[in-house]
Amino acid sequence: MATLTTDGLTKSFGGLRAVQDVSFVARPGRILSIIGPNGAGKTTVFNLLTGFIAPDTGSVRLGDMNLAKLSPEDRCRAGLARTFQVVQPFRGLSVLDNVVMGAMLRTSSIAEAREAAASVLDELGMSRLKDMRAGSLPIGDRKRLEMAKVLATRPSVLLLDEVMGGLIPIEVQRMISFIHGLRDRGLAVVVIEHHMSAVMRLSDEVLVLQNGQPIAHGSPQEIGRDPKVLSAYLGPNFQVDGGH
Numbered sequence: 545m546a547t548l549t550t551d552g553l554t555k556s557f558g559g560l561r562a563v564q565d566v567s568f569v570a571r572p573g574r575i576l577s578i579i580g581p582n583g584a585g586k587t588t589v590f591n592l593l594t595g596f597i598a599p600d601t602g603s604v605r606l607g608d609m610n611l612a613k614l615s616p617e618d619r620c621r622a623g624l625a626r627t628f629q630v631v632q633p634f635r636g637l638s639v640l641d642n643v644v645m646g647a648m649l650r651t652s653s654i655a656e657a658r659e660a661a662a663s664v665l666d667e668l669g670m671s672r673l674k675d676m677r678a679g680s681l682p683i684g685d686r687k688r689l690e691m692a693k694v695l696a697t698r699p700s701v702l703l704l705d706e707v708m709g710g711l712i713p714i715e716v717q718r719m720i721s722f723i724h725g726l727r728d729r730g731l732a733v734v735v736i737e738h739h740m741s742a743v744m745r746l747s748d749e750v751l752v753l754q755n756g757q758p759i760a761h762g763s764p765q766e767i768g769r770d771p772k773v774l775s776a777y778l779g780p781n782f783q784v785d786g787g788h
């Protein structure tokens with residue numbers, strides 16, 4: 545398992561500083577959530593981590609490997625994998641075959657990939673859906689499928705982009721328990737999430753961005769009481785225990 549370290553990440557689009565001097569460490573066995581208002585720079589941070597865009601300055605390291613020159617696919621091969629906010633399965637393929645596509649990163653044997661994919665679906669409680677067409681799944685199952693595809697690549701660092709969006713409360717609770725299980729297996733997990741009560745229950749630490757800049761970093765309880773965060777994002781009536 546590896547530690548993901550960012551140092552001074554900065555990215556502008558034209559005159560807009562989308563991300564400015566963002567540094568954090570995502571450690572094995574920990575869940576770090578990145579929160580902040582729309583446009584705060586969260587997705588841009590994920591794009592910088594995964595190599596979809598290059599930073600103006602700053603570095604990303606996985607263990608002691610500098611990722612600067614690696615493509616998104618090579619970063620995934622190195623163990624850094626992400627889900628997308630808008631989930632896009634191969635709609636015409638079965639659920640199982642979608643997950644096989646992820647598993648093929650680690651093996652050239654279709655039989656082995658199918659076995660690995662079936663085992664990930666089992667872990668996620670999705671085995672009974674394996675022959676369904678991915679395009680026919682409701683949003684909650686599509687989010688779990690996205691997670692399954694990514695887990696089949698066997699990451700050591702997992703980046704989750706709004707995996708709670710569109711889920712009903714019982715599915716949110718199940719997803720939280722599942723992510724806790726991944727953390728307990730030693731994965732480093734970084735989460736972008738707007739669902740605040742989920743963030744409070746899920747996270748070991750929270751980084752808050754506003755206009756691309758870090759404004760706070762601490763435990764969920766510290767963040768939920770921080771006047772800067774209440775004013776920038778959570779609102780004055782936020783309850784640390786219940787979220788909203």
Ligand SMILES: Nc1ncnc2c1ncn2[C@@H]1O[C@H](COP(=O)(O)OP(=O)(O)OP(=O)(O)O)[C@@H](O)[C@H]1O
Pocket residue numbers: 557560562580581582583584585586587588589
């Ligand atoms: N490729 C791009 N070209 C130009 N501007 C961009 C690009 N990507 C993002 N931006 C801008 O950078 C800023 C940060 O956007 P980003 O999507 O990272 O925010 P976010 O915190 O993920 O927002 P949300 O919560 O709405 O997903 C926004 O002002 C956005 O319009």
